[in-house]
Amino acid sequence: MARAGKTPARSKVARGTAPRPSDALSREQRLALYRYMRLTRSLEERLVALYRQTKVVGGLFRSLGQEADAVGSAFALEQRDVLSPLIRNLGAMLVKGATPLEVLRQYMAKGDSPTRGRELNIHFGDTDTRNFIGQISHLGDMVPVMAGVTLSFKLRGEDRVGLVYVGDGATSTGAFHEGINFAAVQRCPLVVIVENNGYAYSTPTHKQTAARQFVDKAIGYGITGVQADGNDVLAVYDVTREAVDRARNGGGVTLVELMTYRRKGHAEHDNQSYQPVDEIERWAEANDPIDRYMRVLREEQGVTDDEFDAMHAEIALTIDRATDEAEASPMPEPTDALVGVYADPPIIPPLWFRESVRSAVDANERAAGWGTYDG
Amino acid sequence: MNVLPDGGRMTVERAAANSVTGSGSKTPVERTYLEAIRDAMEEEMVRDPNVFLLGEDIGAFGGAFKVTDGLHARFGDDRVIDTPISEAGIVGAAAGAAHMGMRPIVELQFIDFISCAYDMLTNYVATARYRAFLPCPMVVRGPSGGYVRGGPFHSQNPEAAFLHTPGLKIVYPATAADAKGLMKAAIRDEDCVLFFEHKYLYRRIKDVMPEGDHVVPIGKARIAREGTDVSIVTYAATVWRALEAAEQLAAEDGISVEVIDLRSLLPLDDDAIVATVRKTNRLLIVHEDTRTGGIAGEITARVSETCFEWLDAPVLRVTAADVPLPYSPPLEDYVLPQTSDIVRAVRRLVAY
Numbered sequence: 001m002a003r004a005g006k007t008p009a010r011s012k013v014a015r016g017t018a019p020r021p022s023d024a025l026s027r028e029q030r031l032a033l034y035r036y037m038r039l040t041r042s043l044e045e046r047l048v049a050l051y052r053q054t055k056v057v058g059g060l061f062r063s064l065g066q067e068a069d070a071v072g073s074a075f076a077l078e079q080r081d082v083l084s085p086l087i088r089n090l091g092a093m094l095v096k097g098a099t100p101l102e103v104l105r106q107y108m109a110k111g112d113s114p115t116r117g118r119e120l121n122i123h124f125g126d127t128d129t130r131n132f133i134g135q136i137s138h139l140g141d142m143v144p145v146m147a148g149v150t151l152s153f154k155l156r157g158e159d160r161v162g163l164v165y166v167g168d169g170a171t172s173t174g175a176f177h178e179g180i181n182f183a184a185v186q187r188c189p190l191v192v193i194v195e196n197n198g199y200a201y202s203t204p205t206h207k208q209t210a211a212r213q214f215v216d217k218a219i220g221y222g223i224t225g226v227q228a229d230g231n232d233v234l235a236v237y238d239v240t241r242e243a244v245d246r247a248r249n250g251g252g253v254t255l256v257e258l259m260t261y262r263r264k265g266h267a268e269h270d271n272q273s274y275q276p277v278d279e280i281e282r283w284a285e286a287n288d289p290i291d292r293y294m295r296v297l298r299e300e301q302g303v304t305d306d307e308f309d310a311m312h313a314e315i316a317l318t319i320d321r322a323t324d325e326a327e328a329s330p331m332p333e334p335t336d337a338l339v340g341v342y343a344d345p346p347i348i349p350p351l352w353f354r355e356s357v358r359s360a361v362d363a364n365e366r367a368a369g370w371g372t373y374d375g
Numbered sequence: 376m377n378v379l380p381d382g383g384r385m386t387v388e389r390a391a392a393n394s395v396t397g398s399g400s401k402t403p404v405e406r407t408y409l410e411a412i413r414d415a416m417e418e419e420m421v422r423d424p425n426v427f428l429l430g431e432d433i434g435a436f437g438g439a440f441k442v443t444d445g446l447h448a449r450f451g452d453d454r455v456i457d458t459p460i461s462e463a464g465i466v467g468a469a470a471g472a473a474h475m476g477m478r479p480i481v482e483l484q485f486i487d488f489i490s491c492a493y494d495m496l497t498n499y500v501a502t503a504r505y506r507a508f509l510p511c512p513m514v515v516r517g518p519s520g521g522y523v524r525g526g527p528f529h530s531q532n533p534e535a536a537f538l539h540t541p542g543l544k545i546v547y548p549a550t551a552a553d554a555k556g557l558m559k560a561a562i563r564d565e566d567c568v569l570f571f572e573h574k575y576l577y578r579r580i581k582d583v584m585p586e587g588d589h590v591v592p593i594g595k596a597r598i599a600r601e602g603t604d605v606s607i608v609t610y611a612a613t614v615w616r617a618l619e620a621a622e623q624l625a626a627e628d629g630i631s632v633e634v635i636d637l638r639s640l641l642p643l644d645d646d647a648i649v650a651t652v653r654k655t656n657r658l659l660i661v662h663e664d665t666r667t668g669g670i671a672g673e674i675t676a677r678v679s680e681t682c683f684e685w686l687d688a689p690v691l692r693v694t695a696a697d698v699p700l701p702y703s704p705p706l707e708d709y710v711l712p713q714t715s716d717i718v719r720a721v722r723r724l725v726a727y
Binding site for chain 1: 427453454456458459461463464465466467468469470471472473474475476477479494495498499502504505506507508509510541542544564565566642
């Protein structure tokens, strides 16, 4: 209940007077921020429909209400920079160039999905051109990995930075501590974003840590710590951009705590019995990141209803087409399961009882090779 | 010639598989097992600027066993990196650097601490290529094994804990020449290789190093001694105890023992195992690791599946007892495989 009684956090960046990195964003870029947030939400809504049709064969994870923190932070990176998303950072991956078609194929376990049907949901990446790395389910593990990614930038003198997301829960893991400490000591060009959405599955933050706020942990690592309103996309962009610039200029690691709220369950199956209904409703009504940003765009950029409608129509069409294409995609060939565990050997030999030619035991007689090695 | 000081003089007959690149020896240089590992890393660091080291106390100090001694002076802070005490952090960072094209070599101060990085190795590193097409060319190395009065946390042989993790490779050399050749192969491999070093052998054995670029392929076993009556399949320090037992059995019983040094544990050299079983029809597997769930069990299963009709006796195992490794000499010596245990097991196989 730690967050239940709180007013939704507001940005600590004073608005109006001091220059902000987002001041330099063009109108086109500001609309792009909106489009990524809306695309995230609409794509997840489509996934819910597909989940209910059992076409999404595994779990489904939503980022409803957290679109601003994912999109605004990833928007502060250059293409050459490397991002490590978490399960609620679909928006960040879209900013980095992940496509709705990839996401749909991935959730539907298709053979031409980015992981060829091996991994679930948004656990995929691309280190060739778009520069985001697929996460694993073990929370906190991506922090040491990104420490190493950014260590390589430092060792090679490359002008690149890394950004890794963790949730409030992951800050309790050993991997988080070891990774951020390693990166801090090495002054790696790394930004660590703690998305504080109030809950780790059903566990509220006050059962996760005795610290007053997660940003305080930065002090213990000797790094810069900043906190911002995670539902204000421009505030998120500002604070992340400053951290990215600091990393790029040799200033080392920054811990960014983004205050937000998880309006859906841990996954789609979760009935959220542990979240007060009025708490969810209050955040939805008073602090929806897309609603808030629409108001900003209308008031400050003069964006019209027609412009919004056009964007929404384009997004709907994009998702419809991607859905049709993903549904038509083939499932993987079963034997593809044996490919690519190692570079060498590239294929694991099939087990004898899976070999169509040699499964002769069914005939109640000895297989040709029984008792010998190469027969 | 290799000599182990504690159990009489033992000679290794080098099989052809233990290849020597080039011939025409001029001034043969003997290097210890430990120096061979250092030489391999140093030569690879010269050859490939992406190779770098990270670990605890490995910089100017040279590491707890001095395996990296002198490398910091030669290559500097950026290529020989002292790290905080955080095995998971180090292994994870190595993985991230490897994704970006580097070739990190992680030193674990004792291999016992590899368990602190178990999650990173099994969940993250081992799956990276398969689930995400992320290359993870890295080496995780460290001093392993007992017979050194190290107690429960400085004597472990945790290789079996990783044997059933697809995506990892495991090597565990028994000779100085193999230590060098396998280290070079491990550094050049496109996947993560766990490189177990037997600390008992560090300074007790030496070899004249094969000339040239000496690389021992991963996955190929070595015939350490040829024989016709009984096969002993083993690896690491117990290769030497098996050779000692073979000498004794030849002298006292006229039994001809073949000793296979596996060198690589993942992948296992099935061809070499099958060949020796077909040749002698009797198999003893020896390892220093504990018994239950150990590699001997896996080898036994494979031999049972593929060589049942070639066996003239049950497959036997000589292993450590299923206890944490104790400190006091009478306790440690009782738990770990000794030459006399191997002699006894071979006699039992022959008498069956």
